[in-house]
Amino acid sequence: MEKHLLVIHGPNLNMLGKREPEIYGSTTLYEIDAKLKALGEMSDIRVETFQSNHEGAIVEKIQEAVGKCHGLIINPAAYTHTSVAIRDAILLLDVPVIEIHLSNIYKREPFRHKSMVADIATAQISGFGVQGYYLALKGIVGRMKDES
Numbered sequence: 001m002e003k004h005l006l007v008i009h010g011p012n013l014n015m016l017g018k019r020e021p022e023i024y025g026s027t028t029l030y031e032i033d034a035k036l037k038a039l040g041e042m043s044d045i046r047v048e049t050f051q052s053n054h055e056g057a058i059v060e061k062i063q064e065a066v067g068k069c070h071g072l073i074i075n076p077a078a079y080t081h082t083s084v085a086i087r088d089a090i091l092l093l094d095v096p097v098i099e100i101h102l103s104n105i106y107k108r109e110p111f112r113h114k115s116m117v118a119d120i121a122t123a124q125i126s127g128f129g130v131q132g133y134y135l136a137l138k139g140i141v142g143r144m145k146d147e148s
């Protein structure tokens, strides 16, 4: 059976390429998603990507994935630091979850040091820029295959 990996991007990540490029780089979200899908295909994994600027839409997307997806990569963006709702939704999943950040959140303002997701995620990648997404995919695909 083909495995399904869900990738969720939180608020303002649709602006990658234009948004604070000195922090987040010049790659667009479209380019990241296209590469993730191509890398997934090479491992026989169907990669579905989703971006929203709305907390409730992200919660609903995670709820819909319960029992359907085999892994989740999520950059909750600003909701990382605030969202009990996204944390609670992630707790519904019984699959590997990678939390990813383009920037190193621990080198930035103190309010970014707290993650509502870190202690319930399988792993966290923070500070590798776009390469972090590709590392996350490699790591989670290994986990998803171990668990099959």
Ligand code: DQA
Pocket: 011, 012, 013, 075, 076, 077, 078, 079, 080, 100, 101, 102, 103, 104, 105, 112
């Ligand atoms: C981010 C870090 C967050 O603090 C910030 O609000 C973002 C992006 C990152 O990828 O580095 O929007 O998650």
